[in-house]
Amino acid sequence: MASRNQGSAPRALVVEDIKVDCVILMRMLHKLNCKATAVENGKKAVDLFVEGKSFDIVLLDKDMPIMSGPEAVAKIRAMGATEVKIVGVSADFGAQEAFMQAGADVFVPKPVKFETLKAMLEVVISKNNMSG
Amino acid sequence: MDRDNSTGMNIGTMPWDICEYLVTIRGRRLVLFNHLMSANSIFDRVYSGNSLDAMKQGYLDEQFCQVEDLQDEASPNFAEEVVTLFFKDSARLISNVEQALEKYPKDFNRWDAYMQQLKGSCSSIGASRMKSECMSFRDYCAQGNVEGCMRSFQKVKREHGALRQKLEAYFQLLRQAGPAGAATRPGM
Numbered sequence: 001m002a003s004r005n006q007g008s009a010p011r012a013l014v015v016e017d018i019k020v021d022c023v024i025l026m027r028m029l030h031k032l033n034c035k036a037t038a039v040e041n042g043k044k045a046v047d048l049f050v051e052g053k054s055f056d057i058v059l060l061d062k063d064m065p066i067m068s069g070p071e072a073v074a075k076i077r078a079m080g081a082t083e084v085k086i087v088g089v090s091a092d093f094g095a096q097e098a099f100m101q102a103g104a105d106v107f108v109p110k111p112v113k114f115e116t117l118k119a120m121l122e123v124v125i126s127k128n129n130m131s132g
Numbered sequence: 133m134d135r136d137n138s139t140g141m142n143i144g145t146m147p148w149d150i151c152e153y154l155v156t157i158r159g160r161r162l163v164l165f166n167h168l169m170s171a172n173s174i175f176d177r178v179y180s181g182n183s184l185d186a187m188k189q190g191y192l193d194e195q196f197c198q199v200e201d202l203q204d205e206a207s208p209n210f211a212e213e214v215v216t217l218f219f220k221d222s223a224r225l226i227s228n229v230e231q232a233l234e235k236y237p238k239d240f241n242r243w244d245a246y247m248q249q250l251k252g253s254c255s256s257i258g259a260s261r262m263k264s265e266c267m268s269f270r271d272y273c274a275q276g277n278v279e280g281c282m283r284s285f286q287k288v289k290r291e292h293g294a295l296r297q298k299l300e301a302y303f304q305l306l307r308q309a310g311p312a313g314a315a316t317r318p319g320m
């Protein structure tokens with residue numbers, strides 16, 4: 001469903017209801033030269049995919065109003081978005097299982113370190129470049 | 133009055149805990165303040181008379197340095213903006229917990245859920261002491277210990293107030309030490 005983004009800035013989606021966490025993640029992504037979008041719950045994230053938006057990487061918190069991270073992950077995957085890298089992010093270590101079962105690629109505990117995010121983006125970029 | 137001529141700061145009355153905090157949290161600040169201060173500087177006094185136990189008892193951990201490292205010329209006040217946002221958010225979350233403690237007696241799941249959010253925010257900016265108290269509160273919730281929750285919540289509020297004071301003083305110091313025409317201070 002999602003087209004590969006070759007050679008241009010990685011497109012990131014941050015799904016996070018806690019403003020502090022969202023601002024920090026967005027800043028990190030900006031410093032890593034990503035084109036980043038933020039929404040505050042899983043439903044809004046799913047709606048973006050329904051609208052045909054595509055992303056290279058999606059970072060989701062677990063507990064959010066209206067729709068949780070794992071629920072959003074399951075819906076995004078069910079829509080056929082199998083190539084987008086999905087990262088579950090939570091301060092709750094018990095969230096890992098929920099995210100992985102829903103179809104996330106990786107789980108990262110909060111707070112997310114800059115170097116961790118950078119390494120994940122490097123994988124995304126290299127995958128995008130190889131597909132060209 | 134002990135005044136540093138290069139900055140005009142009255143270092144004689146600078147609070148000790150802030151001095152120790154500056155020494156232990158930011159390696160780069162050591163160089164900055166050494167350059168700016170006179171021989172009878174905060175640093176000399178800190179090193180001669182005080183241990184660096186402030187690190188172990190630190191109000192902030194390495195995560196705060198991560199936040200500061202996200203600053204650059206385009207966003208020179210990023211850390212202060214994040215901290216301002218944190219205190220706005222955390223005040224609301226603390227109020228949520230307070231109301232829940234009053235309106236929903238022994239609703240440990242609800243209390244825990246609110247405190248989990250606060251704990252998450254604390255982690256994000258490296259507010260380690262506050263985060264510890266949040267975790268204590270959650271432990272008491274898991275035990276079904278009302279009195280423990282109430283005591284712990286009071287500690288959370290105290291740590292919140294103490295951290296706010298220290299960070300306000302910290303950013304005030306940075307503005308005094310920074311270049312002329314520093315950005316205006318967001319309301320905290």
